[in-house]
Amino acid sequence: MKAVVHRPDVPDRVLVVDDDPGIRRLLISALQFAGFEVDTAGDMSTALDRIGHRPPDVIVLDVMLPGADGFEILQLLRDRGVDAPVLFLTARDAVEDRVRGLRLGGDDYVTKPFSVIEVGARLQALLRRARGGAVPAVEDSRLRCGDLTLDDLRHEVHRAGELVELSPTEYRLLRHLLSHQGQVLSRAQILEAVWQYDFGGNSVVVERFVSNLRRKIDHGRTPLLHTVRGVGYTLRERTGI
Numbered sequence: 001m002k003a004v005v006h007r008p009d010v011p012d013r014v015l016v017v018d019d020d021p022g023i024r025r026l027l028i029s030a031l032q033f034a035g036f037e038v039d040t041a042g043d044m045s046t047a048l049d050r051i052g053h054r055p056p057d058v059i060v061l062d063v064m065l066p067g068a069d070g071f072e073i074l075q076l077l078r079d080r081g082v083d084a085p086v087l088f089l090t091a092r093d094a095v096e097d098r099v100r101g102l103r104l105g106g107d108d109y110v111t112k113p114f115s116v117i118e119v120g121a122r123l124q125a126l127l128r129r130a131r132g133g134a135v136p137a138v139e140d141s142r143l144r145c146g147d148l149t150l151d152d153l154r155h156e157v158h159r160a161g162e163l164v165e166l167s168p169t170e171y172r173l174l175r176h177l178l179s180h181q182g183q184v185l186s187r188a189q190i191l192e193a194v195w196q197y198d199f200g201g202n203s204v205v206v207e208r209f210v211s212n213l214r215r216k217i218d219h220g221r222t223p224l225l226h227t228v229r230g231v232g233y234t235l236r237e238r239t240g241i
Helices: 023-035 044-055 070-079 095-103 116-131 168-181 187-195 203-215
Strands: 012-019 037-041 058-062 087-091 106-110 142-145 148-151 156-159 163-165 225-228 232-235
Touching: 023 037, 023 095, 023 116, 037 044, 037 142, 037 163, 058 070, 058 116, 070 095, 087 095, 106 116, 116 163, 116 168, 116 187, 142 168, 148 168, 156 187, 163 168, 168 187, 168 203, 168 232, 187 203, 187 232, 203 225
Parallel strands: 012 037, 012 058, 058 087, 087 106
Antiparallel strands: 142 148, 148 156, 156 163, 225 232
C-alpha cells in the first residue's frame, strides 16, 4: 500500500460513482460546499476512465450500477493498485452488501437515504485515516510481532518476508494493534482509534476488518491475531491470556 500524498493548498478530490443523476447533483453541491473538488460517473466505464485520467483522493461508490455493481468496480481498482479509500452507498436493509463491500477492501459505508453532512464527515475521516499522522523517526518506523513487520516509512507489511497487500483501513488497524501489542482492545476502543468516527456501536465494521486482516496475515501460518471472547482482540505471539 502506498502512502497518500496531499498538498494542503489543493482541495481533496472525490469521485462520486452513482447512476442516479439526482444523487450526483446532491453530492456535488454538498461536497463542493464542504471544500471538496468533485467529479462524477454514472457507470463503470466512465468511472474507470475518470480514475485512469486523474486518480481521486477518495471515492463514493454506489453498490447498484448498470452493467457492473460497485463490488466489481472496487475489485478492479484494487487489482490495478488504486488504493484510494472507498465509501459505499448501500440500501438500508442490505446487510450482506455492507459485509461484502468491507470484505473486498471498501473502507466505510452509508445507507440510503443518507445525510449529505454525514457523507462529508465520513469522507474527511477516511482521508485522515489514510494519511495517518506524522512519519515517525527512522529508528521507530518499524513495528514487529514475531515474523510480522510493519514499516511506516515504506508503508509496507511483511509476514515471514512475504509482502502483504492491505487496504488503507486494514493498514491502520494493523498498525494500531501492533502499537498495543499484547493488550486486549475492545471493539469500541478500536472504532475510536482507527475509524475516528462514531459508528453508533456498530461492531460489524470492526469484526469484518479483523476477519479480513486475519485472513491476510495469519492464513496458513501460526496465528498472531486473537479474539478474546466477550472482550475484543489482541495481537501477540502467544494465545494465553
